[in-house]
Amino acid sequence: MSEVTAAEVAKNGLWTNNPALVQLLGLCPLLAVTGTVVNALGLGIATLAVLIGSNTIVSLIRNHVSDAVRLPAFVMIIAAFVTCTELLMKAYTYELYQILGIFIPLIVTNCAILGRAEAFASKQNVGMAAFDGLMMGLGFLAVLILLGAIRELLGQGTVFADMHLLFGAGASDWVMQPLGDSYSFLVIILPPGAFLVTGFLIAIKNAIDAANKRRADAKKDAPVKGAKRIRTTGHIS
């Protein structure tokens, strides 16, 4: 296995190989719970915690598990982390737990997590695996929050509604209504809106990548400093 640097891992998780926008993994919870920022944040943090935990443990045991039982062992580790997360959310953020409902236990089936365990953590040292979990989790969380914010704003005209579910009573007045009281646009809240907004986010990311690539190509073609200068007259196509 070739060595990877922390910078590569970070860039991979947050941008180049973002689990939500590039790998398109874990779309079910991504689409289902991103109606509001608080839901997105709750699920994103839970996924992040599970990803860091499972990557760390998988990396720790990578030399002790035979290939034959590798996958069942990984799944068991992930399921254990998810169940612990579920119990903790039930204990400390009960109302949010009720809203997210089945999508908390379903984190087990988020392919992004098993994918990282198998493709990365099982071949890397503990520090790098945990860091990869953090970066992949943050990449997923960032997309969830962005999606939640856009859908909440366009769908029901608020941002940061019901934040007290996660941050206690003091957070209930964080809500903003930049579009006025009675604004609502149903489609964005419903599942089609989730697909549409996700599609636009992927398109924007691809457009940025394409622009970057063009700029890089242009730089490559540009004359190198100190190169011989040739004066030409007329037009060269």
Added chain:
Amino acid sequence: MTLQSIRFNSILLASFALITAIILASTDSLTKDKIAASERAAAQRALLEIIPLERHNNDLLMDVQPIPEKFWLALGLQKGGDIHIARENGQPVAAIIPTVTADGYSGNIGMIIGVNFDGTVAGVRVVNHKETPGLGDKVDLKKSDWILSFNGKSLVNPEADGWDVKKNGGEFDQFTGATITPRAVIYQIAQVLEYFSQDSERILAQAAAAASTAKESTNEHNHE
């Protein structure tokens, strides 16, 4: 060789399962009390919204009696449920009745309905539903205060014809673009009031009996 590898792998996987089980069991026992407290607080919050503390001074969560099985169907309860009794200085003032209607637009709508012992509605809350966001979900107090329009209503106010949406000649508002959801809620509330008019004497008697046994046990306790 194969046998050996099977044995090795089984033991490996079993020890994994064992460690996992230990971790889960300890997390469970660490969070168990906190979870029970959270569940209790959530249940209590809903009850207190219907019958506020000014109107009662008993423990709503603990003062319960089971609903007789013959009424389960009318109330939409498949596994039965408990009626919570609110008392002011021992005197029953209202009963909070759980009910479920399957006539909503999508899935069941679970409600709790508080009924004063004079037969008027003390309050209604939808506790769980899957109605369309922006349309049917206005039955939820978080989205609209429509559900408060039932406060003080009874089987005689309005008369039976009035327990419907305005579109059908009833007394209660429908929502723009959603008639099925509010109608299901209205019918179910009327159904619960109907049940209460049949069963309220029994509920009162049982509540009084429960109060006297509670008093006896505290008296006995005092004697000791």
